[in-house]
Every structure is written in C-alpha cells, then in structure tokens.
Amino acid sequence: xxxxxxFEYNVEGGNFTRAGYASSQIKKILKQLNVDIAIIKRTVxxxxxxxxxxxxxxxxxTIYVDIDTEAVKIKLVDExxxxxxxxxxxxEGYSTASSQVREMGFGAGMGLPNMKKNADKLEISSEVEKGxxxxxxxxxxxxx
Amino acid sequence: MTMHGKYFHHALKFRKDVCIGCSHCMNVCPTQAxxxxxxxxELTDNRCVDCGKCYLVCPVGAIIVExxxxxxxxxxxxxxxxxxxxxxxxxxxxxxxxxxxxxxLEMGFTDIFExxxxxxxxxxAMKVYMNERKDTRPLISTFCPAIVRLIQVKFPNYxxxxxxxxxxxxxxxxxxxxxxxxxxxxxxxxxxxYITPCAAKIAAIKSPVGDEHSAITGVINMDFIYNKVYxxxxxxxxxxKTCTIPQMQPLQPEEMLWTLTExxxxxxxxxxLAIDExxxxxxxxxxxxxxxxxxxxxxxLRACDQSCAGGILTSGNRFFAAERLRxxxxxxxxxxxDVFVRESPESIDDYAAELKKDLGVxxxxxxxxxxLDEDMTRAMHKMQKVQEIMKTLPYVDCGLCxxxxxxxxxxxxxxxxxxxxxxxxxxKKYEQSGKLTPKESMEKMQKIWGREKFQDSDN
Ligand SMILES: Nc1ncnc2c1ncn2[C@@H]1O[C@H](COP(=O)(O)OP(=O)(O)O)[C@@H](O)[C@H]1O
Ligand code: SF4
Ligand code: SF4
Ligand code: SF4
Ligand SMILES: [Mg+2]
Numbered sequence: 347x348x349x350x351x352x353f354e355y356n357v358e359g360g361n362f363t364r365a366g367y368a369s370s371q372i373k374k375i376l377k378q379l380n381v382d383i384a385i386i387k388r389t390v391x392x393x394x395x396x397x398x399x400x401x402x403x404x405x406x407x408t409i410y411v412d413i414d415t416e417a418v419k420i421k422l423v424d425e426x427x428x429x430x431x432x433x434x435x436x437x438e439g440y441s442t443a444s445s446q447v448r449e450m451g452f453g454a455g456m457g458l459p460n461m462k463k464n465a466d467k468l469e470i471s472s473e474v475e476k477g478x479x480x481x482x483x484x485x486x487x488x489x490x
Numbered sequence: 491m492t493m494h495g496k497y498f499h500h501a502l503k504f505r506k507d508v509c510i511g512c513s514h515c516m517n518v519c520p521t522q523a524x525x526x527x528x529x530x531x532e533l534t535d536n537r538c539v540d541c542g543k544c545y546l547v548c549p550v551g552a553i554i555v556e557x558x559x560x561x562x563x564x565x566x567x568x569x570x571x572x573x574x575x576x577x578x579x580x581x582x583x584x585x586x587x588x589x590x591x592x593x594x595l596e597m598g599f600t601d602i603f604e605x606x607x608x609x610x611x612x613x614x615a616m617k618v619y620m621n622e623r624k625d626t627r628p629l630i631s632t633f634c635p636a637i638v639r640l641i642q643v644k645f646p647n648y649x650x651x652x653x654x655x656x657x658x659x660x661x662x663x664x665x666x667x668x669x670x671x672x673x674x675x676x677x678x679x680x681x682x683x684y685i686t687p688c689a690a691k692i693a694a695i696k697s698p699v700g701d702e703h704s705a706i707t708g709v710i711n712m713d714f715i716y717n718k719v720y721x722x723x724x725x726x727x728x729x730x731k732t733c734t735i736p737q738m739q740p741l742q743p744e745e746m747l748w749t750l751t752e753x754x755x756x757x758x759x760x761x762x763l764a765i766d767e768x769x770x771x772x773x774x775x776x777x778x779x780x781x782x783x784x785x786x787x788x789x790x791l792r793a794c795d796q797s798c799a800g801g802i803l804t805s806g807n808r809f810f811a812a813e814r815l816r817x818x819x820x821x822x823x824x825x826x827x828d829v830f831v832r833e834s835p836e837s838i839d840d841y842a843a844e845l846k847k848d849l850g851v852x853x854x855x856x857x858x859x860x861x862l863d864e865d866m867t868r869a870m871h872k873m874q875k876v877q878e879i880m881k882t883l884p885y886v887d888c889g890l891c892x893x894x895x896x897x898x899x900x901x902x903x904x905x906x907x908x909x910x911x912x913x914x915x916x917x918k919k920y921e922q923s924g925k926l927t928p929k930e931s932m933e934k935m936q937k938i939w940g941r942e943k944f945q946d947s948d949n
Contacts, residue, residue, distance in 0.1 A: 374860070387779075
C-alpha cells in the first residue's frame with residue numbers, strides 16, 4: 347500500500363452548474379482521511395476558487411490532487427487565454443469577468459487573493475493564449 | 491466506522507422481534523446509519539442523528555420511540571406538562587387549547603406550561619450572542635437536536651458555528667422549576683414532563699449534547715397525548731371541567747410560530763435563512779462548506795419538513811397543523827391590544843435576569859463519521875482499499891448486500907465489517923468461476939437477509 351494518493355478531475359469551461367464538483371470531492375476525501383478540519387476548510391476554499399477560475403476564465407482544465415501525510419497538493423492545469431499580468435490579477439477586486447459572469451455571482455475579483463490567503467503555498471504560471479497552471483500546497487503538519 | 495464508545499443516546503429502538511428485514515429504513519437514512527444483517531435492521535449508533543426518517547417508513551412498526559412510563563408523573567406532587575405549540579396544532583380548530591388542557595389535567599397533570607415562553611428569553615440572548623461573534627458566520631441555530639447531531643457527524647468543521655445557548659425548552663423548564671420552588675414547592679416533588687413531537691428532543695434531553703443537566707424530568711410522546719385528547723373529545727367531552735391552571739401571560743404570535751419553518755429566521759436581523767427537511771439541509775450545508783455561499787448571518791435548520799409540525803410523533807397532517815398555528819398567531823395578533831394590556835399575573839419575564847445568567851452550554855464537539863481512521867496513513871490505506879473494491883462492484887446501489895450503496899459496502903469491507911462476496915454481482919461472478927458453490931452463495935444471502943426469505947428455494 348502506498349502512503350500517498352492521487353486523484354484527477356476534469357473541469358469544463360463555462361459550465362457553472364458543475365463548478366465546485368471537484369472541490370467537493372476533495373473535501374470528502376480529506377474528511378475521510380481525518381485531516382484537521384481547519385486545514386480542510388482552507389484547502390476547500392482555495393480549491394474552489396481555483397476551480398471556478400477555470401470554469402469562468404478558461405476553456406477546459408484538469409485538476410491533479412496529490413495527497414501524502416505531509417501535504418496536499420492541488421494542481422490545476424488549464425487550456426485558456428492565460429493571465430498576461432499575474433501580479434495585477436492577484437490584486438483584490440481585479441477582474442476581467444464579463445458582466446454576464448458577474449450576474450451569476452462570480453467574478454468579484456477576490457478569487458486569487460482568497461487563494462493566496464488560504465493556501466500555504468500558491469504558485470501560478472501562465473502563458474498567454476495557451477493556459478494557466480495553478481498549484482496550491484497545504485501542509486498537514488506544522489509548515490515544512 | 492471504527493469509532494469506539496458511544497457518543498449519543500438514541501430514543502429510537504429497533505425491535506428485532508418485529509422487524510421483517512425489508513430494508514426500507516436503510517434506504518431512507520440520510521446518514522447511512524443502517525445495515526441489514528440476519529434479516530434484521532441494525533443501527534450504527536454513532537452515525538444516527540435521530541431524525542426519525544426510518545421510523546416513518548417502517549411498514550410494521552419495528553422502530554419505536556422510547557418514552558417514560560406515564561405513571562411516573564405520579565411520583566411527583568407537582569406534575570408539570572410542558573407543551574409545545576404544535577400540540578394544539580394537531581387538533582381541528584373546534585378543539586380549544588382549554589379543552590386540551592382540561593384533558594391533561596384530568597390525566598393527572600397539575601400544571602401546564604407552554605414551551606415557547608422560553609423563546610422570549612432565548613431571542614434576546616441570541617441577539618447578544620450574534621453581536622459578540624461577528625467573525626463567525628453563518629451562526630447556526632441549535633433548535634433542532636437532530637440538526638445539531640448532523641452538524642457534529644457530517645459537518646464537524648461547523649460545530650463552532652452552532653449557537654451555544656440553551657434551548658427554549660430548557661429555559662421554560664428551568665423557569666417553571668424556579669417558580670414552583672419560590673412558591674414553596676419541594677424541589678424533589680417537582681416533575682417536569684415534556685410532550686415531545688419527535689425522537690430527537692428525547693435523545694437531547696436524555697443525553698444533552700452540550701449541557702449536562704436538564705431540568706426536565708421525563709418525556710411523554712405526543713401521539714400518546716393526542717390519542718387521549720381525541721378519545722375524550724369523541725366521547726363528548728364538553729370541557730365543563732374548567733382549566734385550573736393559573737392564568738399565564740399568553741404567548742405572543744411570533745412565539746407561537748417559533749417551532750415552524752422561519753419561526754426563528756424571521757426574528758433575526760441580518761441575512762437569515764430557513765431550511766427544513768434533513769436532506770435539504772445536507773444539500774445546503776455541502777454548499778456552505780465549500781464556501782460557495784457567503785454572507786449569511788443566521789441559518790435556521792430543521793430536520794423535519796414543515797419543522798416541528800412534521801415531527802414524527804405528531805398525528806395530524808403537518809400542513810394543516812402549520813396552517814392552524816398560523817391562524818392562531820394571526821388571531822392573537824388581531825387581539826393584540828387587549829391581550830397585552832391585560833394584567834398578566836405571572837410571566838417568565840419575572841425571572842428573565844436570573845435565567846439569562848444560566849444560558850451557556852458546554853462545547854459541542856465534532857464527531858466526524860466520515861473519517862475512515864483516526865490515523866491518516868491507515869485512513870489512506872483504507873481509502874485505497876475502498877477504491878480497489880469499488881472496481882469489482884457494479885455501482886447499482888441495490889442494497890442486496892445489506893449496505894445502502896456499493897460505496898457503503900466498500901467502506902464496510904475496508905473497516906473489516908463486511909466481505910465483498912456479500913454483493914450479489916460478485917456472487918454470480920464467483921459462482922461462474924467456481925469460487926463459490928451455489929450453496930455457499932445461498933448461505934451468504936441467508937446470512938444477510940435471514941433464512942425465512944429463502945424458504946421456498948430449491949436447496
Ligand atoms: N485560470 C485562469 N485563466 C485565465 N485567466 C484567469 C484565470 N484565473 C484568473 N484569471 C484572471 O485573473 C483575474 C482575477 O481572478 P480572480 O481573483 O479569481 O477574480 P475573478 O475570477 O472574480 O475575476 C480574472 O478576472 C482573470 O482575468
Ligand atoms: S433516525 Fe435518522 S439517522 Fe437515525 S437511523 Fe433513522 S433515519 Fe438514520
Ligand atoms: S423498515 Fe427497517 S426496521 Fe422496519 S421492518 Fe423494514 S428493515 Fe425492519
Ligand atoms: S424539526 Fe422539530 S420535530 Fe423535527 S426533529 Fe427537529 S426538533 Fe424534532
Ligand atoms: Mg475567480
């Protein structure tokens with residue numbers, strides 16, 4: 347038996363009805379693994395925002411989850427327009443979301459700042475017109 | 491689940507001698523607390539939240555709600571019936587509250603007090619509580635004990651959001667006890683009995699989740715009282731024997747409605763939402779947990795459809811009961827003026843200051859039922875086992891294995907509580923490959939469903 351586990355989820359761009367499905371699954375898994383509830387909470391918030399960003403801003407994506415007893419790593423790889431200026435995207439309230447998306451209750455420009463706040467480590471790389479990769483790391487024991 | 495020790499007291503009991511092993515209860519249980527073994531339903535104590543869904547579907551009455559023996563009330567000189575407003579809601583409007591009270595007195599009670607008087611004290615305390623915890627949102631009502639347990643077992647990271655205050659029921663009981671003592675009663679001679687609409691309240695009284703002592707002496711099931719009152723009314727009881735209970739301040743309209751859906755949320759400032767029926771609550775809490783829903787200040791969550799009007803021990807139609815209470819409240823509102831200027835001889839307000847000092851409860855602890863193991867490495871190994879097993883199971887969720895879903899069976903196996911050949915599909919495969927003889931396969935099924943169900947078979 348392995349002391350680590352992997353999961354993979356596909357995310358469909360534009361499908362807001364299903365947005366949150368993967369985060370919900372991740373939450374279920376972490377609960378079953380008896381991960382500290384405060385950590386689960388932060389993980390799920392970060393994962394949810396990242397998942398919604400793929401739905402709202404990209405065409406399609408895949409979420410890779412890697413869990414061991416030290417850390418939970420969630421990597422979201424999408425095909426999409428990419429982020430030209432990551433620092434700017436990180437600013438609170440900055441959003442390129444269409445008014446349509448905003449009407450649906452998404453696009454307040456707080457997603458990335460929230461991810462930053464809740465994740466122990468957040469790494470973003472992006473290539474314009476190709477896609478974006480977001481990696482969220484949560485440490486399960488006192489920060490490594 | 492490998493959880494040792496019993497966290498909860500349950501008021502629901504499964505009678506093996508009556509159970510026919512039909513699995514209806516297993517299929518409706520929202521927390522997957524039931525398995526079938528030996529042709530009988532078996533309860534996993536730490537998963538059950540006392541919602542009573544199982545009780546409602548059992549076709550043979552094998553699930554019963556324990557109650558105190560009625561004659562226990564006579565062990566006390568002061569025999570107080572604590573009645574919820576849904577009790578009068580059970581009867582047609584032609585049956586007056588006074589008539590109901592008269593029957594209760596005839597049965598042997600000496601005092602009658604409406605539970606919802608306690609909400610007056612609680613409402614103020616909730617306001618203060620919410621103001622003091624502006625960082626914790628949403629705050630969740632602890633009104634419904636089944637919901638408190640649901641949060642503990644299924645949404646353990648929200649136990650801190652539960653409003654840690656005594657229930658109106660306990661406040662009312664405490665008030666009445668204090669009042670009687672002040673009037674010279676011997677505390678040992680006071681018996682306070684709650685007429686309950688549900689099993690959850692019983693369980694909460696018998697083993698309070700956050701609060702150790704309860705002023706409530708015992709519980710009487712509402713269906714029992716309903717039958718007594720109804721029989722009496724049918725026999726032409728005219729209500730001549732007038733109610734001798736002391737004149738109390740009447741309930742205010744919003745107090746009457748407290749136990750119905752939106753009874754609390756309509757009284758709370760800020761964004762307050764009311765959700766009834768346990769499956770609706772679970773669905774909504776999943777969203778709250780993902781923080782998909784923000785900006786809610788207060789959640790009123792109730793296990794029953796139509797809240798307490800739909801309690802499992804109520805006898806009347808829940809929609810009519812709710813309608814009647816709303817009509818009563820409307821009437822009271824109309825008469826409002828003269829009701830409130832009327833001098834009230836006694837009121838819970840007289841004890842407000844004293845009662846408010848004692849509203850705290852002990853911390854309500856998380857009791858996660860989802861964790862596969864305390865230890866993460868072991869939990870991971872069990873999860874891998876579950877995944878492995880799921881590859882061999884058909885995803886049909888037929889329940890023939892005695893577990894409610896394929897996934898539940900896989901988890902039971904990973905916990906060492908079941909075997910994969912309980913699955914009928916696996917049995918067929920094993921028979922085909924010679925791994926099981928037809929006889930062995932039959933024995934597997936008999937072990938789950940009992941021998942009786944297979945009596946007419948060829949072997
Ligand atoms: N996966 C992504 N692909 C392309 N652009 C993105 C992605 N994630 C975020 N962005 C950009 O960063 C901006 C800020 O993101 P965020 O803080 O989540 O706010 P919001 O999603 O509400 O607009 C977005 O408006 C978008 O322009
Ligand atoms: S009371 Fe509710 S939680 Fe308990 S076994 Fe019955 S249906 Fe399940
Ligand atoms: S509903 Fe449950 S308790 Fe009732 S007979 Fe069927 S299996 Fe037994
Ligand atoms: S909604 Fe009311 S009747 Fe139903 S379980 Fe909760 S407290 Fe009991
Ligand atoms: Mg976003």
